[in-house]
Amino acid sequence: MRGGWQPPLPDMPAPPAARAWARLTPPLGYEPQWRRLVEAALELDLGPDALAETGMAPLVAARNWKPATVALYSKVARYGGVGVPQPPTPEPDPPTLDLRELTRVRGEAPEHLRSVTWCAIALGWPGTVGQFRSLRRDQVRATARRLLISTADGEWAVPGALTAWHAWETVRGRFPALAASPWVLPALRRGPGIESHVGGQLSTQALQVTFAKHAVRTAAALRATAPPGRREHAEALAADYLTLSYDSYRRLALAGGAEPVGPRGAVRALRSVHRAARRAG
Template identity: 70%
Template sequence: MSRAWQQPLPEMPAPAPERAWRRWPAPPGYETQWRRLAEAALELGVGPDELAQTGLGPIATAREWKPATVALYSKVARYGGLALPRAPTPEPDPVQLDLRALTELRDQDPEHVRAVAWCALALAWPAPVGMFRSLRRDQVHAGSRRLVLRTDDGEWVVPGALTAWHAWESVRERYPALAASPWVLPALRRGPGLDSRIGGRLSNQALQVTFAKHAGRTAHHLRATAPPSRYAAAAELAAAYRELSYDSFRRLALAAGAPPVSARGVVRAARSVARAGRLAG
């Protein structure tokens, strides 16, 4: 953890924002998120001292950040030593949401098929995004009717994902870099990093963005293809998808009865189910 944030002395004005951010070390493991937070703050001419006083509200408004993004960057800021108030990760609303449209194949675009395979696996194996980032192909075994995932934590039977998995494997075979990659969710293009390459391991942030894009495109497809008799329901589902993050998707899958893969999110999912039961009663 970095040093705790302190107000500048009255007779010592705060340095210029750009210089102040350069002097403030990033929290270990969150260098990329810290850099993006600093860039967003500098767009408004806000230094770390002022950010600790005003909070993330002005930046979140300017960037149109969703509540989940605000929660992420408030956590990163606190890890860096800035005394920001804790922003809770928003609960998925509604507690029950039909997620099956995210697992339906619409075309053979690699980005689409990769996202569908991910959602199909996560619907029955709701692992945190970090576990999917490190999931290897040799840990996924396709049987005649279902998939079996074997990790250091145990073995899970994953029904309902076989079609999407075979489709993703078929798409990968058309591209040598993807076919040779050991990762279940490899990069499809080079990123800005020097070590980035096609077939390489994606970052947690890249996977979160990948899911958000898939949910948004699925929302557009639902609205564009719904018959008149189903348009209102499709529009409501599409609106929920546009606000959906992978963390919310995972908690919804857990609340729907999927077996927990790790302790993260299980308590929150249980609270969501209990709250829904109280409201129904």
């Protein structure tokens, strides 16, 4: 049975950093994150013992990691047996945000309509990236007033997403590969993978990149089209959109009152609601 990492005895020199890291086995399921953590530590010639003493601060300064990244790699280090301090879980910043601009239909480009539909559905059904990745068209039914989403966990009514849904369904119907795809958010082009094809299932990373691109393009549209009287508000909103991730979008939707569709993020969203209520008096 492999023992975990242990600090060196007093007055005993630690082994070279590369050799010390090589003695450790990556935690199961976190091999890529472990590799990046080790690479960052080796750039600063930090072995496991040195990292346990200094914490993540040197790596954060060198890599400019965000709080969520620090939380992730701290967890990976502890799973691998390196006892770094556990940082506090970052809270959504800002705690509230107007998300409606991300659900506004601004054209007929398939990539735009796919993202708008995703955002519109997520305001009423704030699923994770993984849940949206596996969401099938036969699980979504349009009525006269709302969308109905059925999964193994239950059924949800999603108001306010019909315009985006019908626009996306109309445009994807013009392309045979998209029309035949079973996925709500299919691939629009071939990716680097051998099995990648138009209409295929997107990867988690591809969906995260898709959302980030949509947020940046929406920010640009806000700045370009805002009337003089709304320019200051549009600039502030656009600045928040530039750094918005889907995970933050989902937590903001939960904090805004959307019904949770899973446990992830719900507790933090509830804390955000309580914090906002305390600030309001």
